[in-house]
Amino acid sequence: MTQILQTIAETKEALAPIRGAQKASGRIVAGRIPVVERKLALVPTMGALHDGHRALIRLAREQADIVVVSLFVNPLQFGPNEDFDKYPRPFEADLAILEEEGVDYVFAPSVEEMYPDLEHLTIVSAGDAGRILEGEFRPSHFDGVLTVVAKLFNIVEPDFAVFGEKDAQQLALVRRMVRDLSFPLEIVAVPIVREEDGLARSSRNTYLSAEDREAALTLSRALVAVAAASGEGVSAALAAGREIYEAEPLASMDYLELVDAATFAPITEEFHGVALALTAARIGQTRLLDNRQVTF
Known part of the structure; x- marks a missing residue:
């Protein structure tokens, strides 16, 4: 007990x-x-x-x-x-x-x-x-x-x-x-535990309305887009993720960045290795976080 x-x-x-x-x-x-x-x-x-x-x-x-x-x-x-x-x-x-x-x-x-x-x-x-x-x-x-x-x-x-x-x-x-x-x-x-549709589990997810819940998928979709475009370089990868945010009016992005997974220093185009794509955004009144490993 x-x-x-x-x-x-x-x-x-x-x-x-x-x-x-x-x-x-x-x-x-x-x-x-x-x-x-x-x-x-x-x-x-x-x-x-x-x-x-x-x-x-x-x-x-x-x-x-x-x-x-x-x-x-x-x-x-x-x-x-x-x-x-x-x-x-x-x-x-x-x-x-x-x-x-x-x-x-x-x-x-x-x-x-x-x-x-x-x-x-x-x-x-x-x-x-x-x-x-x-x-x-x-x-x-x-x-x-x-x-x-x-x-x-x-x-x-x-x-x-x-x-x-x-x-x-x-x-x-x-x-x-x-x-x-x-x-x-x-x-x-x-590791992060996700819903079937990709949303990272968070205690703050309980704040989301049905409409906000769908918009919250913007975070994970942006990270997937960053990873998919990683072969084109750091700037192109970040641009691909930011395009996902721009398409969702209910999502207000605070940041979407790529950092060295070991040091958390921002990476440059010359970087080779495992990076972390980190993002935070407000969905309505709720602020959410997510991240994903990306290899360059």
Whole structure:
């Protein structure tokens, strides 16, 4: 049965025996058989769970003995004109999914529990890499993401954490933070989960009207067009994707860019290797993201 944890103290207390077992692993404890090491996985989420989240949880379940999923809508990563207040919070439905997936613990803190002194909070900076692409349109967004992720890592102390590839820039920045701040854990990525028609699964898809839902396919279609035109060069590939946007009046493109998949630096016509095509757009009042690997 899934256990719900709402405070940092009770989370640390619940997970302490697992940590104790890991420290004792391989040694005789009080004359008993050596304890077998148990791996602990963390899947950070903001709730409103869908099949994309299920894919993250299932990978964690396959590779770990204990799975912790966080349900926390993080105010730090929302701008003043964004959807923090209306972001979906279907806690009971989320809990039913987590029970079904065999999750061991749910960490579902309040904002006050996570940030008791929000006005004077120490923030993790995403640096220059957090101010391009998404960061240009959502200033301080990635600082908020990295701050809450760092807190979750310190609270749960997982052996590995699972993230989706849909938020590609976020994934790259989390990996950089883990490296730069020497967090003793591994970051595991799961490919994008899509609907049958190609739309990337997202909690924000619930905002879309029937008309908007069809227009939302512009993101994935633009990325397919970029990949199809990659043989003609970088500029031609981007032009092909932007033509898809121009044909859909309900889609307002924020960006469509090609970057080096390893460094996130913009690529030039001379580039050879695997790039990421990244896009973000507003469909009505809903802002969506998508990306796709493209080989040049």
